[in-house]
Amino acid sequence: MTTPHTSSYIVTGMTCDHCVASVTEEIQEISGVTDVQVDLASGALTVTSSQPVDDEAVRAAVDEAGYRLA
Template sequence: MSSCCTPGGSCSTGTAQSPAAEGATTVYAVAGMSCGHCAATLTRVVGGLDGVLSVEVDVAAGRVTVTTGGAPDDALLAEAVGEAGYELTGRIA
């Protein structure tokens, strides 16, 4: 897994979040996140997938909340998260 942080765990970038939207909301557990840059990366990568309306990343809880226009494609999300250097470990809700 990649990390964008210093050995001390600090990062100089902020957290980006997409606005909330109506649709199917699914919460995923994601391993490997440690800072705001991680959150910004996942927000950009997951938010760029077809059908994704919004993304909220909670680094401290290790959760990514994804709202989609229809049923979420777990395999596609897992692939995108993995290619970004993190691991989608499953659904929370």
């Protein structure tokens, strides 16, 4: 059994639940991602994956959703 990897980030620019859904959808497209948690109030993004996720892949996915990593 593999140990899950968890990475945390801060996303800026989100203002509503639609923003959260957009970020979540883009992050879920990254290979190996098994869970995405986004907190609108704090901007916290927690990515759980079966393998280490490249920070640049996360940044690109957040950018694609229209937001930025802090």
